[in-house]
Amino acid sequence: MLLPYHQSPRGSGLGEVKVMSAAVASIVLSILFGVWPCLGASQIRHFQWEVRYMYWSPDCVENVVMGINGRFPGPTIRAKVGDTISVRLTNGLLTEGVVIHWHGIRQFRTPWADGTASISQCAINPGESFTYRFEVDKAGTFFYHGHYGMQRSAGLYGSLIVELEDGKAEPFHYDEELSLLFSDWWHESMHEQEVGLSSIPFRWIGEPQSLLINGRGQYNCSLAASYQSRNSSYPRCNLRGGEQCAPYVLHVRPNKVYRLRLASTTSLSSLNFEISDHKMVVVEADGNYVRPFEVRDVDIYSGETYSVLLKTDQDPAQNYWVSISVRGRQPATPQGLTILNYVPTSASRLPVSPPPIAPRWDDFDRSKAFSKSMFSLLGSAQPPRARDRRIVLLNMQSKINGYTKWSINNVSLVLPLTPYLGAIRYGVKGAFDRRAPPENFPGNYNPMIPPLNPNSTTGNRVYTFLYNSTVDVVLQNANALSANVSEIHPWHLHGHDFWVLGYGEGKFTGGHKDEARLNLENPPLRNTVPVFPYGWTALRFVANNPGVWAFHCHIEPHLHMGMGVVFAEAVNLVGKVPDDTLMCGLTAKPRKD
Numbered sequence: 001m002l003l004p005y006h007q008s009p010r011g012s013g014l015g016e017v018k019v020m021s022a023a024v025a026s027i028v029l030s031i032l033f034g035v036w037p038c039l040g041a042s043q044i045r046h047f048q049w050e051v052r053y054m055y056w057s058p059d060c061v062e063n064v065v066m067g068i069n070g071r072f073p074g075p076t077i078r079a080k081v082g083d084t085i086s087v088r089l090t091n092g093l094l095t096e097g098v099v100i101h102w103h104g105i106r107q108f109r110t111p112w113a114d115g116t117a118s119i120s121q122c123a124i125n126p127g128e129s130f131t132y133r134f135e136v137d138k139a140g141t142f143f144y145h146g147h148y149g150m151q152r153s154a155g156l157y158g159s160l161i162v163e164l165e166d167g168k169a170e171p172f173h174y175d176e177e178l179s180l181l182f183s184d185w186w187h188e189s190m191h192e193q194e195v196g197l198s199s200i201p202f203r204w205i206g207e208p209q210s211l212l213i214n215g216r217g218q219y220n221c222s223l224a225a226s227y228q229s230r231n232s233s234y235p236r237c238n239l240r241g242g243e244q245c246a247p248y249v250l251h252v253r254p255n256k257v258y259r260l261r262l263a264s265t266t267s268l269s270s271l272n273f274e275i276s277d278h279k280m281v282v283v284e285a286d287g288n289y290v291r292p293f294e295v296r297d298v299d300i301y302s303g304e305t306y307s308v309l310l311k312t313d314q315d316p317a318q319n320y321w322v323s324i325s326v327r328g329r330q331p332a333t334p335q336g337l338t339i340l341n342y343v344p345t346s347a348s349r350l351p352v353s354p355p356p357i358a359p360r361w362d363d364f365d366r367s368k369a370f371s372k373s374m375f376s377l378l379g380s381a382q383p384p385r386a387r388d389r390r391i392v393l394l395n396m397q398s399k400i401n402g403y404t405k406w407s408i409n410n411v412s413l414v415l416p417l418t419p420y421l422g423a424i425r426y427g428v429k430g431a432f433d434r435r436a437p438p439e440n441f442p443g444n445y446n447p448m449i450p451p452l453n454p455n456s457t458t459g460n461r462v463y464t465f466l467y468n469s470t471v472d473v474v475l476q477n478a479n480a481l482s483a484n485v486s487e488i489h490p491w492h493l494h495g496h497d498f499w500v501l502g503y504g505e506g507k508f509t510g511g512h513k514d515e516a517r518l519n520l521e522n523p524p525l526r527n528t529v530p531v532f533p534y535g536w537t538a539l540r541f542v543a544n545n546p547g548v549w550a551f552h553c554h555i556e557p558h559l560h561m562g563m564g565v566v567f568a569e570a571v572n573l574v575g576k577v578p579d580d581t582l583m584c585g586l587t588a589k590p591r592k593d
């Protein structure tokens, strides 16, 4: 079929092959798929990607990473509200499946494109291709990443930025923008990590070797060596600038306002982001506007994104440090560094003072204060006043047959072989346990001490919500297996944004005291939220997106160890689930003789 394709004026991403006009796109789509996209200036943005392992040196040490079209991190997708993204993904991994999740995109009417293996689709086999086609209906800062096994730890991720429609303005002013994708990096492969987590005795992955900014870090050397005390062991990095591990320098012009788009795709680490001598104003979180607030540094958990405004109002003859540091776990990883360079000052001129000193890793009150200073921008959607249902999810570390696991209400998630979406949509029997999962944990459970009986079970049941009902989820943190240990868990919901109603200490009882902590006036909308040690986090969402959706701890080893649940709503309203998402388990078509 010949179509009048033309190059996108903004189509800069490698792998973006062609852009069809809206009119042609809508006709083609309606013929092919029976859907009618809105007419207007929206476009279909086509990308052709191949995922492959390749040799790469993210932190100056050669490893293999999962690259896309020969790049690490993968190419940035830029689109406008209303556009349709179409990514033809070829699995060039030699012997393993792959899927890609579009983190923060709600996938209205396309739940099969959510990119979650065993939930929304079968993993794409080596050598095969699959097309992710979905609409981006909301402006904001997003990213994408692998969602099969621990492929995010292998480096399968990149940025996804959705701009406002032409003619619409953000509720804040800025001159330019820069995008920073944060990640953590191990020298041990994702497969070794998975084996260790699934072994007796348990082998924890440990802290990362390096923190990466836009895929670049420096192991065993420091950009800031000249400031360090004499007993520091890090030598100066000998970088010329063209290396894969050379820092991504932020070049800025004086007296401008920059929108920095921050996204954390870390496997494990909670981060603190700071730029020396500069304040920032937080304006967006997970694709939602927040009431602007000024900060010196930003806490960012795995799965979260922010936009912050940075005024380049410091001495333009100097350069400044940009740093990310580990929070929430005792750090064993040097801070990730790069330079804010005031053009035309030479980028190789080192800042006058040493890099910012990170807040103490266990100053949880400081972390909570940051999270609690987030409110939605005036005029944002408010939550329904009343809930229809409330579930409480206890986050517990547990044991199953001697294996170390994470469990929710005493159940550790093991995904079924047949993806839920097709299994539920077509009523496939025996695909998973159809009984309702536990809505709460026993009243006499004390989350402040290690579990008295650490043994839990595996399961794959689904929390099913009535269409358009208002659901409250309370995440209850607890003591882990060891005494005096409770960790931060950033929880990410697929298919929805939720309002963060509030945070509390200790055990959630649902009494007046707890209810009084809930903000129904201007809670921020997000898709990822932390639950702090020994505390609880309450959130509310409307089950308005027909499909099956993962809700899980975004710490990748924790999800691997079972720390997630599955939500479903109105699957009967889901359109025809594409055959190529169903070619495994019980939805694979029987062979005709």
Ligand SMILES: O=C1O[C@H]([C@@H](O)CO)C(O)=C1O
Binding pocket: 204, 480, 487, 558
């Ligand atoms: O899941 C985890 O396991 C280890 C520790 O609890 C047991 O070694 C750790 O720090 C985690 O976050």
